[in-house]
Amino acid sequence: MAQHNEIGLWGEQTAALHLMHQDYQILERNWRFRHLEIDIIAEYLGEIVFVEVKTRSGGDFREARAAVHYDKRRHIMDAAHEYLRLNRLDNVWRYDVITIIGNAARYQLRHEQRAFDWRTQMR
Numbered sequence: 001m002a003q004h005n006e007i008g009l010w011g012e013q014t015a016a017l018h019l020m021h022q023d024y025q026i027l028e029r030n031w032r033f034r035h036l037e038i039d040i041i042a043e044y045l046g047e048i049v050f051v052e053v054k055t056r057s058g059g060d061f062r063e064a065r066a067a068v069h070y071d072k073r074r075h076i077m078d079a080a081h082e083y084l085r086l087n088r089l090d091n092v093w094r095y096d097v098i099t100i101i102g103n104a105a106r107y108q109l110r111h112e113q114r115a116f117d118w119r120t121q122m123r
Contacts, residue, residue, distance in 0.1 A: 007103075011055025012039055015098040018109055024049065033086070036079035048093040050080045052115075055100040061110050064099040073116050 016026055019042050027048075028041040040051035052072070054064040076095060084093065097115040101108050 007055050007057055008053075010104060011100045012053050014055075014100055014104075014107070014109065015051065015053040016040055018098065018111065019044075019049075019051070022111075028083075031079070031083060033079055033082040036075050036082065038076060038079045038083065041083060043091075046091060048080075048084070048089060048091045049096055050076060050083075050093065051096045051098055052076055053098045053100070057101075057103055059101060061099050061101060061108075064101060065097060065110075065112070068097050068115070077118060 012029065016029060019040065020026060022044075024042040024044045026040060026042050029039070031038045031041055038050050039053040040049075042049045042051060052068055054067050056064045073095075080093065080095070084090075094114050095116050097112045099110045099112070
């Protein structure tokens with residue numbers, strides 16, 4: 001497996017553990033609908049949370065966060081719409097971004113709640 005894939009898998013696992021420690025219930029990981037994917041789908045206090053995870057071995061949070069660009073946000077929102085429709089859910093929902101910089105020995109994690117929505121596309 002390529003190193004960037006290993007870093008990505010480690011980052012998604014780390015993000016899932018972070019969410020579970022914050023009392024989120026993980027509903028899905030790497031959920032796919034056609035060509036769309038959501039890294040983590042969780043539930044927190046009745047709210048469905050669609051989480052995009054960006055992991056980098058170096059750099060800073062701003063660079064990693066910038067990778068959640070307009071097209072990526074549109075894909076996440078389209079996938080979330082399909083998830084809600086297919087599961088017949090009418091819960092409140094939001095889009096979060098978790099960025100992780102570093103490696104298993106030493107890392108920093110930032111969890112940005114309500115990182116974007118259909119009106120603003122990005123805060």
